[in-house]
Amino acid sequence: MIEVEHLTKRYGPVTAVQDVSFQVHKGEILGFLGPNGAGKTTTMRVLTGYMPATDGRVVVAGHDVFEQPVEAKRRIGYLPETPPLYPDMTVREYLQFVAKIKGVPSGDRKSRVEQVMVRTWVADMAGRACGKLSKGYRQRVGLAQALIHNPDVLILDEPTAGLDPKQIIETRRLIKELAGDHTIILSTHILPEVSQTCDRVVIINKGRVVAVDTPHNLMGRLRGAETMFVQVDGARASEAAAALAKVPGVVRVAPADNAATGAFEVESEKGRDVRRELAKAVVLGGHDLLELRPTRVSLEDIFLSLTTEEQPEEAAS
Amino acid sequence: MNNVLAIAHKELRSYFASPIAYIVIGFFALLFGWFYIGILDWFVRQGMQMGPMGMGQSNMNVNQQMVRPLLLNMTVVFLFLLPLITMRTYAEEKRSGTIELLLTSPLTDVEIVAGKFLGAMGLYAAMLAVSLLHFGLLFAFGTPEWKPLVTAYLGLLLFGGCFISVGLFISSLTKNQIVAGAATFGVFLLLWVIDWIGQGMGPRAEAVLKYLSMTEHLDDFVKGVIDTKHLVYYLSFITFGLFLTVKSVDSERWRG
Numbered sequence: 001m002i003e004v005e006h007l008t009k010r011y012g013p014v015t016a017v018q019d020v021s022f023q024v025h026k027g028e029i030l031g032f033l034g035p036n037g038a039g040k041t042t043t044m045r046v047l048t049g050y051m052p053a054t055d056g057r058v059v060v061a062g063h064d065v066f067e068q069p070v071e072a073k074r075r076i077g078y079l080p081e082t083p084p085l086y087p088d089m090t091v092r093e094y095l096q097f098v099a100k101i102k103g104v105p106s107g108d109r110k111s112r113v114e115q116v117m118v119r120t121w122v123a124d125m126a127g128r129a130c131g132k133l134s135k136g137y138r139q140r141v142g143l144a145q146a147l148i149h150n151p152d153v154l155i156l157d158e159p160t161a162g163l164d165p166k167q168i169i170e171t172r173r174l175i176k177e178l179a180g181d182h183t184i185i186l187s188t189h190i191l192p193e194v195s196q197t198c199d200r201v202v203i204i205n206k207g208r209v210v211a212v213d214t215p216h217n218l219m220g221r222l223r224g225a226e227t228m229f230v231q232v233d234g235a236r237a238s239e240a241a242a243a244l245a246k247v248p249g250v251v252r253v254a255p256a257d258n259a260a261t262g263a264f265e266v267e268s269e270k271g272r273d274v275r276r277e278l279a280k281a282v283v284l285g286g287h288d289l290l291e292l293r294p295t296r297v298s299l300e301d302i303f304l305s306l307t308t309e310e311q312p313e314e315a316a317s
Numbered sequence: 318m319n320n321v322l323a324i325a326h327k328e329l330r331s332y333f334a335s336p337i338a339y340i341v342i343g344f345f346a347l348l349f350g351w352f353y354i355g356i357l358d359w360f361v362r363q364g365m366q367m368g369p370m371g372m373g374q375s376n377m378n379v380n381q382q383m384v385r386p387l388l389l390n391m392t393v394v395f396l397f398l399l400p401l402i403t404m405r406t407y408a409e410e411k412r413s414g415t416i417e418l419l420l421t422s423p424l425t426d427v428e429i430v431a432g433k434f435l436g437a438m439g440l441y442a443a444m445l446a447v448s449l450l451h452f453g454l455l456f457a458f459g460t461p462e463w464k465p466l467v468t469a470y471l472g473l474l475l476f477g478g479c480f481i482s483v484g485l486f487i488s489s490l491t492k493n494q495i496v497a498g499a500a501t502f503g504v505f506l507l508l509w510v511i512d513w514i515g516q517g518m519g520p521r522a523e524a525v526l527k528y529l530s531m532t533e534h535l536d537d538f539v540k541g542v543i544d545t546k547h548l549v550y551y552l553s554f555i556t557f558g559l560f561l562t563v564k565s566v567d568s569e570r571w572r573g
């Protein structure tokens with residue numbers, strides 16, 4: 001449903017996003033996880049056609065966002081980081097305006113607006129000026145705005161930021177309900193959010209994708225955080241891998257990315273040094289050990305900079 | 318077209334939801350009323366002086382001697398009021414982030430710019446409409462020609478359209494509506510005096526700057542003449558202003 005290929009975005013000399021590629025399948029919820037400044041908002045702005053990429057391609061619901069912007073935008077609902085509300089319009093007027101510019105046929109507009117207001121729990125504020133809403137309500141009107149034209153794809157930039165715990169739970173439940181009919185990308189810098197809401201996670205740091213996996217696997221990788229890079233002579237690589245996996249304390253053995261056959265990433269239980277055992281296993285198995293070194297624990301570093309606590313933000317305004 | 322109207326309607330709403338529309342229309346009504354009474358007073362006294370001298374009322378032309386100077390004088394007021402209309406059009410959307418809604422909706426840049434232009438023109442037309450009430454009084458008490466009045470208002474709409482297209486462009490360059498307003502006023506002033514600058518610069522430069530001057534083209538309209546030369550000038554000016562605005566919005570996307 002969404003294909004992002006080699007996306008790069010530079011702001012003048014600053015490279016905000018570099019060579020990002022991923023896909024989102026129909027009906028899936030993809031979490032976009034990364035610390036502040038990682039490039040989440042930038043990626044989403046490119047995906048929604050708000051700004052063009054410096055390089056790369058984005059296809060949403062079969063339409064290239066740069067080649068056929070209007071067609072692509074018809075199929076996208078977008079909640080920016082700050083909900084784009086007009087302070088002097090009432091919630092109902094605002095949603096009617098959005099419905100109009102998003103191309104909802106005039107006959108359906110009224111009922112669509114009422115429907116969406118109920119769905120996002122803002123119906124009781126329908127007559128209130130958007131400028132006079134609390135942070136929680138603003139966020140929900142922002143969500144209502146994104147849903148108004150029943151788009152195939154929803155792109156939500158930190159949808160729970162600034163909400164109180166009860167609102168966070170409600171919003172996550174709503175997002176889960178919406179999946180299936182809609183394909184959803186949501187960004188967050190809160191670790192538990194992805195495990196509770198998302199089917200798959202893209203972890204982004206300093207503008208680069210560092211991991212794409214299910215929340216379950218990612219959590220596993222976080223716990224078994226010690227990672228070694230092991231390279232053996234390529235001849236009987238799979239045998240060597242099996243030998244490595246048998247070493248006590250080893251959690252996972254996977255072929256290393258972008259490396260020759262015979263190169264593996266070996267994850268072991270946290271705090272357990274298995275280097276000697278790994279070396280022994282390789283040599284006793286009759287393989288030639290070419291390299292053995294701890295890899296940068298990049299994933300862990302990133303997780304450390306993520307918010308792991310379920311605390312509402314300092315509620316601004 | 319529906320999209321353009323949706324944006325225009327939104328713009329008009331927001332003018333009338335804020336003090337801007339009332340300030341602009343109020344000031345205009347006040348100043349116009351002031352000029353109107355002054356010139357009416359003068360006109361009536363002139364008429365009375367001429368009367369006894371046997372020249373008769375017939376030589377006094379309401380259109381030429383009253384409407385024309387009045388409207389030409391009023392254009393000064395636009396220098397101050399039109400920046401108020403255009404300054405927030407883009408700047409405020411950029412500041413508040415609502416520009417993200419517009420630019421991610423299935424609209425083209427041209428539709429957005431055209432909608433904003435129409436909205437601003439709507440407020441400007443509402444402002445001009447106030448002056449129509451005064452002229453209506455003239456019809457009640459005299460027999461002015463209505464044709465020059467119609468062409469005069471057409472001229473004023475085009476004239477204001479030029480300023481508004483420039484104002485939109487300037488507003489699209491900044492996030493700060495005050496900066497946009499001040500810069501717009503400065504540029505309007507420059508356009509206003511551009512033919513004065515030319516004086517003493519030799520006949521060629523004088524002719525060129527005179528051609529560029531916006532007031533220069535208004536006079537024929539107010540006299541009741543629609544000259545294609547002037548029409549072309551105004552329409553190409555407006556088109557160019559709107560074109561610059563579209564380009565500016567587009568390049569803003571690249572800059573982010």
Ligand SMILES: Nc1ncnc2c1ncn2[C@@H]1O[C@H](COP(=O)(O)OP(=O)(O)O)[C@@H](O)[C@H]1O
Pocket residue numbers: 011014015016034035036037038039040041042043572573
């Ligand atoms: N308009 C901009 N101009 C210049 N640099 C920007 C702009 N927007 C974002 N950046 C930079 O790009 C990087 C990524 O920012 P952003 O996409 O907002 O990250 P996130 O949403 O993950 O917090 C940051 O280093 C930020 O400073």
Ligand SMILES: [Mg+2]
Pocket residue numbers: 037040041042081
């Ligand atoms: Mg962000």
